[in-house]
Amino acid sequence: MRRRTTRWRPARMWRGSSPAHARAAAVVALLCATAALPVGPALAAGTPTPYTFAPDARPVSGGASTADAGPLTPGVTYKSSLPGAGETHYRVELDGTSDAYVSVTAVPASGSAIHAGDGIKVSLRDAEGRSCSQDTETFGVVRSPRPIAVWGMREISAGRPHCDEAGAYDVIVERVTTAESVPDTWDLELFAATEPPREQAGGTSAPETWDSASPDPLTGDGERREGGPGFASAVPVGEGNWTSVIEPGRTLFYKVPLDWGRQLHATAELGAADGGDGYAVGALNLALYNPVRGFVDDASASYNGREKAAELDPLPPVVYENRYAGPDRLGAMRFAGSYYLVVHLSAAVAERYGDGPFELTLRVRESGEAKSGPGYAGESVPGDVFQLSAGDREAAAADGAGSGAGGIESAAMTVLAVSGIGAGTLVLVVLGVWTVVARRRGGAL
Structure with missing residues (x-):
């Protein structure tokens, strides 16, 4: 992991x-x-597209210091780049009442050399340089170039009153590595969102107990639904078995609508190979991100040519108070909305078992009773990020109208976004x- x-x-x-x-x-x-x-x-045959950026992503250049930081606006998606060394700065203007989140997706080029300690760090600081948050993600055992996302936040909290003020905040992105030098540049996708306060004050502690038992796995044949190549083109899925194919080096994105009070369970299964031999460490990776693309948790499995599965550990139901939990994967389950399941198959699999494609089955289960939300005193930005519509649920349903047409729409838009x-x-x-x-x-x- x-x-x-x-x-x-x-x-x-x-x-x-x-x-x-x-x-x-x-x-x-x-x-x-x-x-x-x-x-x-x-595109060259056998070269997977590493990531498809949002079609409306705006270009922005990060600065070497706060003086020339690139401006970010909540609700807007941006495309930028990250050099191999040094800090890259962006600036976001925030009010004095809303929690704010900035997600940074780093996209190494296909064929990039990746070490276990390679990754990115995102820091968010106030105008005086005081820290509001800091988060680091590395590739770990899955040493295959793939998109990884890291989030920073500004929370309205008595513990950090300097982060409660309205004004400009500094978003700092930098590489972390164990290598002596990092010559290549990575692409970035940046996304910011704000969450208004609650209408009425509520509890300030996380739920003490929740059902951590894993449900019985779903069995049977799955419905065909190919994953998308990016967060913006993630394909909707709900409870059920979903089948696809995946090539070594490729990353597939799915999104699951999750209401307040609901609990998510997910497993990715890689089918057996027709030939080849050997052992690919950390070959299959399944990661979960929340509605603002904040990392929740992941699981990986090595591959020896036989069917293998990567299963997420049990996660708590979605409740507002999870943000007060200590472990990060619990605190990230703090909003309703579309959660992202991201599946990656290591490029190293091709060296032992060929270019594929390989059969992939994504098994999704939901449990828990849907509940009403906390009641916000205002609108989030973007306005639908913490909400679910009937259309979201329809698109994610198995054998539903959204299953057919929704899948076609997503696939069509994805292909239009990719040349060749x-x-x-x-x-x-x-x-x-x-x-x-x-x-x-x-x-x-």
């Missing part, structure tokens, strides 16, 4: 068609419209998939 250190506390529808068909039709129309557009160079695939071919692919979905649901195009 990854080693981490933390120091922070206190369309218009066709007649007779379903909404799913209407959404799919809109996607096909969009793809057809793009058929005449120029297409970028194709002809638009005409893409239209044919989507039309074929749409037809299969329609037949499964008993509809007709």
Whole structure:
């Protein structure tokens, strides 16, 4: 498992068609419209795309000091870069009442040399340079280039009154490494969010007890749903078995809508190889991030060609008061919203078992009674980050309308974001998939 250190506390529808068909039709129309557009160079065969950034990500340059820090606005996603050495500074303006979170996703290039102690550190400080939080993530045993995310926070807390003031805060990102030199530059995706205070004061201690027993695993065949290549393109899943394929070096993103009071259990299973031999240490990694892309926990499994599974340890139900818990993985389960399951297969697997693809099954279970939220005195930024809609739940449901059309929409948008695939071919692919979905649901195009 990854080693981490933390120091922070206190369309218009066709007649007779379903909404799913209407959404799919809109996607096909969009793809057809793009058929005449120029297409970028194709990706090299066997080279997985390390990460797809949010299509609306704005470029921002970090500074070498607070004087030239790059500006960040809550609710906006940014793309930047991180050099091999030195601090990179960003600036975020905050009010004096809301908790704030800044997530930084680091993306090493495919083929980068990764050591167990390599990673990134994110610090958040007030205008006087006093610390509000500091968090570090390293690759640990899974020494394969992949996206990792680290979060910083500004909490309104009596323990750190200097972090309660309105004004500019300094977000500092830097590399950590055990290597003598780090010549390469990593891409970054930055995302900030704010959480308003509660309408009424509540408890200030974490729940003392919760059900830590692992439920019986789900069995049976899974429903096909391919993961997305980034946080913004994460594919929705709910309770059930979800199957996909994964190639060595690739990372897949899924999102699970989780209400207040609900508890998440997740396992990733890698299928057996057709040939090859040897032992790949830390081959399969399953990580969980919360709605603001804050790291919660992860699990990894080594691979010897036989079926292997990585299972997350039991996690508490989602309650506001978890933020007062000591262990970080408990404190991160503090909001309702979409939680992210991120699956990575080490590039080292290809050396012993070929390029694949390998069968992947993601087993998701939820337990606990859904409850009402804490009651916020204001709006979060972005406005829907700690909320779930009926559409979120529909898209995540097995064998539901969202399962078919939602998957097509996500896949289509993902492919449009990645150069190298002809638009005409893409239209044919989507039309074929749409037809299969329609037949499964008993509809007709």
